[in-house]
Amino acid sequence: xxxxxxxxxxxxxxxxxxxxxxxxxxxxxxxxxxxxxxxxxxxxxxxxxxxxxxxxxxxxxxxxxxxxxxxxxxxxxxxxxxxxxxxxxxxxxxxxxxxxxxxxxxxxxxxxxxxxxxxxxxxxxxxxxxxxxxxx
Amino acid sequence: xxxxxxxxxxxxxxxxxxxxxxxxxxxxxxxxxxxxxxxxxxxxxxxxxxxxxxxxxxxxxxxxxxxxxxxxxxxxxxxxxxxxxxxxxxxxxxxxxxxxxxxxxxxxxxxxxxxxxxxxxxxxxxxxxxxxxxxxxxxxxxxxxxxxxxxxxxxxxxxxxxxxxxxxxxxxxxxxxxxxxxxxxxxxxxxxxxxxxxxxxxxxxxxxxxxxxxxxxxxxxxxxxxxxxxxxxxxxxxxxxxxxxxxxxxxxxxxxxxxxxxxxxxxxxxxxxxxxxxxxxxxxxxxxxxxxxxxxxxxxxxxxxxxxxxxxxxxxxxxxxxxxxxxxxxxxxxxxxxxxxxxxxxxxxxxxxxxxxxxxxxxxxxxxxxxxxxxxxxxxxxxxxxxxxxxxxxxxxxxxxxxxxxxxxxxxxxxxxxxxxxxxxxxxxxxxxxxxxxxxxxxxxxxxxxxxxxxxxxxxxxxxxxxxxxxxxxxxxxxxxxxxxxxxxxxxxxxxxxxxxxxxxxxxxxxxxxxxxxxxxxxxxxxxxxxxxxxxxxxxxxxxxxxxxxxxxxxxxxxxxxxxxxxxxxxxxxxxxxxxxxxxxxxxxxxxxxxxxxxxxxxxxxxxxxxxxxxxxxxxxxxxxxxxxxxxxxxxxxxxxxxxxx
Numbered sequence: 001x002x003x004x005x006x007x008x009x010x011x012x013x014x015x016x017x018x019x020x021x022x023x024x025x026x027x028x029x030x031x032x033x034x035x036x037x038x039x040x041x042x043x044x045x046x047x048x049x050x051x052x053x054x055x056x057x058x059x060x061x062x063x064x065x066x067x068x069x070x071x072x073x074x075x076x077x078x079x080x081x082x083x084x085x086x087x088x089x090x091x092x093x094x095x096x097x098x099x100x101x102x103x104x105x106x107x108x109x110x111x112x113x114x115x116x117x118x119x120x121x122x123x124x125x126x127x128x129x130x131x132x133x134x135x136x
Numbered sequence: 137x138x139x140x141x142x143x144x145x146x147x148x149x150x151x152x153x154x155x156x157x158x159x160x161x162x163x164x165x166x167x168x169x170x171x172x173x174x175x176x177x178x179x180x181x182x183x184x185x186x187x188x189x190x191x192x193x194x195x196x197x198x199x200x201x202x203x204x205x206x207x208x209x210x211x212x213x214x215x216x217x218x219x220x221x222x223x224x225x226x227x228x229x230x231x232x233x234x235x236x237x238x239x240x241x242x243x244x245x246x247x248x249x250x251x252x253x254x255x256x257x258x259x260x261x262x263x264x265x266x267x268x269x270x271x272x273x274x275x276x277x278x279x280x281x282x283x284x285x286x287x288x289x290x291x292x293x294x295x296x297x298x299x300x301x302x303x304x305x306x307x308x309x310x311x312x313x314x315x316x317x318x319x320x321x322x323x324x325x326x327x328x329x330x331x332x333x334x335x336x337x338x339x340x341x342x343x344x345x346x347x348x349x350x351x352x353x354x355x356x357x358x359x360x361x362x363x364x365x366x367x368x369x370x371x372x373x374x375x376x377x378x379x380x381x382x383x384x385x386x387x388x389x390x391x392x393x394x395x396x397x398x399x400x401x402x403x404x405x406x407x408x409x410x411x412x413x414x415x416x417x418x419x420x421x422x423x424x425x426x427x428x429x430x431x432x433x434x435x436x437x438x439x440x441x442x443x444x445x446x447x448x449x450x451x452x453x454x455x456x457x458x459x460x461x462x463x464x465x466x467x468x469x470x471x472x473x474x475x476x477x478x479x480x481x482x483x484x485x486x487x488x489x490x491x492x493x494x495x496x497x498x499x500x501x502x503x504x505x506x507x508x509x510x511x512x513x514x515x516x517x518x519x520x521x522x523x524x525x526x527x528x529x530x531x532x533x534x535x536x537x538x539x540x541x542x543x544x545x546x547x548x549x550x551x552x553x554x555x556x557x558x559x560x561x562x563x564x565x566x567x568x569x570x571x572x573x574x575x576x577x578x579x580x581x582x583x584x585x586x587x588x589x590x591x592x593x594x595x596x597x598x599x600x601x602x603x604x605x606x607x608x609x610x611x612x613x614x615x616x617x618x619x620x621x622x623x624x625x626x627x628x629x630x631x632x633x634x635x636x637x638x639x640x641x642x643x644x645x646x647x648x649x650x651x652x653x654x655x656x657x658x659x660x661x662x663x664x665x666x667x668x669x670x671x672x673x674x675x676x677x678x679x680x681x682x683x684x685x686x687x688x689x690x691x692x693x694x695x696x697x698x699x700x701x702x703x704x705x706x707x708x709x710x711x712x713x714x715x716x717x718x719x720x721x722x723x724x725x726x727x728x729x730x731x732x733x734x735x736x737x738x739x740x741x742x743x744x745x746x747x748x749x750x751x752x753x754x755x756x757x758x759x760x761x762x763x764x765x766x767x768x769x770x771x772x773x774x775x776x777x778x779x780x781x782x
């Protein structure tokens with residue numbers, strides 16, 4: 001860290017706020033979650049657009065001011081609409097369906113398998129080596 | 137010249153119709169000859185197209201739009217498939233190629249089955265060719281040819297991306313023949329051990345290039361786009377990932393069909409669905425219903441036609457499936473704790489994971505229909521897809537030694553205990569060393585767990601099983617190729633996960649602005665900007681920065697470029713990457729600014745630890761596929777085996 005602060009004046013900072021590593025990691029994660037409003041389907045962490053610069057700086061500024069991740073997301077969502085969030089909100093019917101569907105599908109699939117299998121108690125063991133390799 | 141190609145494509149169209157007709161009526165010999173003829177004709181058509189690109193014949197509309205004399209020769213050739221029409225021509229070529237390969241190499245004692253498979257492949261060729269000839273013809277001339285073409289997308293002027301579409305299409309379209317074999321098997325309601333033995337090599341022949349094709353695309357995105365990442369859960373990436381997932385499920389399910397005659401209906405369904413997902417992928421990419429950074433050649437009408445094709449072929453196959461599936465015979469009974477049970481779990485989770493990717497990819501459209509503007513990106517998949525797959529993979533070392541029918545569950549608890557210990561160790565170690573969060577530590581533990589599990593499996597089979605012969609390393613090396621294939625692929629998944637988790641968790645990113653002589657520190661490396669100079673290439677000019685990166689007594693030069701292609705009026709970034717052995721120091725050139733009248737250049741600098749393991753892991757996975765491609769045929773089938781399954 002001491003090396004960094006010694007050399008920092010030489011680099012003209014494009015990043016508006018210098019954050020400690022933990023805050024920086026949070027900021028980076030948030031920047032991957034927030035969609036650039038000027039580009040197609042790119043998070044602000046990747047975008048070269050000027051507005052993405054501003055949006056990145058806004059994330060840094062809010063984190064430097066002690067905002068929580070949820071507060072940063074809410075700020076962007078209020079300002080630019082829900083579409084800027086790559087981590088969709090779980091509220092509403094759409095959100096509920098989106099977030100519950102993976103587990104629901106897994107459980108439903110498991111239930112179907114169990115029902116389909118039905119009564120299969122007469123299974124006998126066969127060593128895999130007899131069958132695994134075609135050479136055998 | 138191009139007219140000869142156009143004519144040849146029509147000829148291929150005619151041959152394919154005849155191939156479909158004779159094949160479905162059961163004439164193996166005629167269908168085979170027609171398949172070879174169709175492929176030969178299509179090869180001529182494709183060659184004519186490549187020739188037009190090689191000679192920069194701008195009287196051909198496609199060449200005028202997508203090529204330029206200023207382009208290096210090799211990218212002129214690659215330009216053939218770097219656009220919608222040309223890539224559809226490649227789709228046709230591969231479809232007919234697989235038909236011809238089937239005609240040449242399918243040698244079973246089931247003539248009618250073979251004929252029908254070749255016939256169905258012919259019908260798939262008819263659809264692809266109709267789409268090519270009537271909706272996206274690459275063979276059209278211009279009345280007034282321009283003197284210079286308008287160039288290819290400069291992002292595509294790259295070796296990895298030149299090889300990416302052929303690989304991807306071998307995979308995507310390779311599954312068309314698996315589809316045809318499934319349809320032929322369903323027609324006679326015979327999806328049995330014989331069928332699986334015939335089909336498995338074909339499924340592998342599509343899966344290996346698809347794996348490599350996805351990896352190439354990802355590698356390209358990593359070093360060319362300058363974003364430091366390698367997978368973005370972008371709709372276009374998902375479109376290629378879904379067929380891969382279903383294809384992977386198929387490779388596991390077909391083992392049960394091959395060895396036990398079980399899962400017959402499910403295997404047939406997967407064989408059909410994999411190709412459906414390939415067409416769906418083409419539809420998603422080409423129709424423009426989803427916006428993506430990778431998409432090119434977006435056109436709603438063409439999208440509609442692709443969707444129609446998907447509905448016609450997919451619908452027909454599913455109807456056939458619904459009609460015939462009840463007549464398929466199942467395998468012998470199996471307990472939940474058995475090899476069948478383990479492979480069922482594999483298929484269940486992969487199916488749910490694929491459905492999740494599909495849902496996440498399409499959800500913005502669904503939400504929009506419901507009046508809500510939503511985006512679904514990386515965080516969603518990291519929170520849904522990743523844990524599902526991780527849970528499945530955690531079982532892998534435990535269950536891979538289970539026997540068919542019924543296995544001993546007792547060992548399960550010991551293994552779970554082993555994993556828990558490993559996880560705690562990783563949690564502790566990662567926490568101390570790198571401040572990893574719990575999820576990442578779990579991922580690291582999982583990676584080591586899979587590699588360890590693969591080694592144990594080889595050891596178990598090679599050293600401990602055949603005690604009669606005595607333990608020896610030689611026995612390990614003499615294990616069947618398929619066992620090595622499985623081991624390599626599973627270890628590859630472990631290597632990939634290690635790389636992926638460490639890279640995404642510990643990657644360091646900084647955006648810095650440097651004046652000449654200025655420096656900045658990233659991940660312990662001090663980068664000093666010596667200067668920026670203008671350079672010129674064959675069809676581009678660029679600003680090239682010279683950054684000196686130093687760490688301790690090591691010193692390297694990074695020369696990232698910002699290129700401009702005048703023919704396409706488009707800038708690109710050429711990243712500079714220094715491979716340290718344990719990670720990449722990666723610099724991408726940003727823009728130029730004025731600060732107090734002085735020029736300042738911005739750079740995105742990344743340190744990506746363990747990144748080689750991401751791509752290396754995928755290569756191992758593909759290599760595993762190559763090893764288990766075709767079974768060794770040295771020994772004659774043991775009679776015991778037949779007795780065990782009848």
